Amino acid sequence: MHTLNLLLAIHIASSAIRIAQETGIKPLAVAVLDAAGHPLAVLRDEQASFLRPQIATGKARGCLGMGFGGRELARRAHVMPAFFDAINSLTGGEVIPVAGGVLIRNTEGQILGAIGISGDTSDNDERCALQAIDIAGLVADTGDQLAG
Template identity: 40%
Template sequence: MTIRGINLHQAQQILQQALVLSAQLRAAPLSIAILDAGGHLKAFASEDRTGIARAQIAQGKAAAALGMGFGTRKLNNLIIQGVLPEMFATCINGATNGNFVPLPGGVLIYEKGNLIGAVGISGASSDLDEKIGVRAIESCNLHAEP
């Protein structure tokens, strides 16, 4: 698998689609972060009236997905099932200065089988954050891995 970063146009398209979906679904105000495959912030938006720390949580969800190589729903399930101890997430969160959030809403982005980035969304329920991320990615003809 070749790793390359998402381009700015793709990141902006995903961001725009997530904002449209947020409005359609009447979600609580969201923060949406899109990172390239190297973990660099490529696009970001925080809707009006977004709660405190949502920006950091959104980036932390995307970073956790990239860091682990799978979506944060799977990561969260591994912790809940005891496959990964809770201390695992706590230690990584500390080592990354709080930039590791193992809650659903961090979704990997693939293009033609290649990992190109991740989206992290925070503001609604974790399930709705994830749903918006997946649908936004797929509406841009890319593959999502929640």
């Protein structure tokens, strides 16, 4: 597979929300972006707060913009806060460097897009992303190591 299309993006996003609901994770919003950073699916559990879709999109957009997962973004933001302040100035605050943003790769390692999830702890958000990407038969890249 060389592209992330609408139906696959909806499948990944809805899977993540279903996983959260089934495991008792707080209500989530999920954004799935294509490799160019354009939204394909942005879904919000009806109980998730109104800012969650924007936060989820910022997590995914940061991963795509920098080329690595949210955990690596978080490490770099901690070490280079001025650089990330500059990035957010350039992007109008659209980069959120924390776990819960995950690159989506195919089995050959090509970046197909990214997912961002917001609603619970960053670790729980990321856990839902990893499971949803795995269900879709793709490879998750959190910034630590390829997980999938």
